[in-house]
Amino acid sequence: MSPIPQSRRRGLFRRKLVDRIVGVLSIAALVLAIAGMAWILWTVFARGASVLSWEFFVNPSKPYGALNAGIGNALLGTVSITLGAAVMGIPPAIFAGIYLAEFGKGTKLGGAIRFAANVMMGMPSVVAGLFVYAVLVIPMGGFSGFAGSVALAFLMFPVVLRTTEDMLLMVPDSLRESALALGCSRARTSLRIICRSARGGLVTGILLAIARVSGETAPLLFTALWSDAWPKNYFTGPTANLPVLITEYATNSPFEEQHAAGWGASLVVTLLVLVLNISSRIIFKEKHHGR
Structure with missing residues (x-):
């Protein structure tokens, strides 16, 4: 050798x-x-x-120096703004993802939509806030929770779109061919069979998008702004929310009690984002194990 x-x-x-x-x-x-x-x-x-206490969650925020400040109004405001963003951003993003995966392969329109979604995913969140401020807040004559939802919807849209496309492309072509061979239309095949097979991945994309926007501060500073009142004027006035509350309490308030409340609100936001991310991982893992 x-x-x-x-x-x-x-x-x-x-x-x-x-x-x-x-x-x-x-x-x-x-x-x-x-x-x-x-x-x-x-x-x-x-x-x-x-x-963290029961009073902390049920009491509203209060002006600088007031005792027993809470996050109740900001928590409800965050839920309403995020829910509004989900209603506006998720359905069109899912349909756009279905188009790219099932109908827009190799087309110029599909390539343009995909390129625009990739650009939007890398867009700074403050740009979305400034855009909505220019086209919605100024014409409406004031800040509102609705404007905040629109800004967050712009951030959610590309995440859900690309996740939907990727999850649908992972579905075997044999399912499409079987459905078409049985006489189903392409639209019915996409909605009733392909999307149902990829529902775990679609839910994962939605949860990741919600986690992506739930802690955003910059867009809300230009759109929803801030209020110590309960979120009753979602469409017409400034709306309390957790990200801006953290900014106000932690950086602008000179009082130590509100600094501590800002840290408490930060912990709540962190836990919410962790729960959403862990839930999405569990759903995605179960989806793959179920194959």
Whole structure:
């Protein structure tokens, strides 16, 4: 058996060394990311857990210096703004994703829609807020929760669209061919069979989009703004919401009690986003195990 040439041994050693270095760097990056996330979670929990109580959740926010400030109105305002954004952004995004996956393959219109969605996914959220401020807030003559919902809907739309397209493309073509062979139209096949087969992935995309916008502050500063009142004027006046409440309490208020309330609100938002992300992962995992 002939010995391994010296040049080949050097090449093998170099490849092993590069592989080892890349592996170590990957593990180090993973540890750094986990450590940073754990640090953030611990800081928010340590500073915000002490203020959580029933009164904290049911009392409304109050002017600077007032005692017993809560987040009840901001919590309801966030739910109403996010729900409005979901109603406006999710249905058209799903239909657009269906078009791209089932009808727009290889077409110029499909390529244009896909390109626009990719650009929108990378668009800073403040740009969406400024756009809605210019085309909706100024003509309406004031801030409103509805304007905030419109801004968040712009951010949700590309996430749901691309997730819908990707999930539908993962459905085997045999299902489409079987349905068409039985006489189903393409529209009926897409809505009743393909979408039903990919419903787990569609729900995952919706949850990820909601998690994406639930903590956005910049768009709401230009649209919904802020109010200490309960969110009764969703269409006509400024609407309380958790992201702007955190900004007001944590940075603008000079009082320590409201600083603590800001940390408590931050903890609530963090937990909500974690629940949405974990739920989406569980649904996506169950979907793949069920195949």
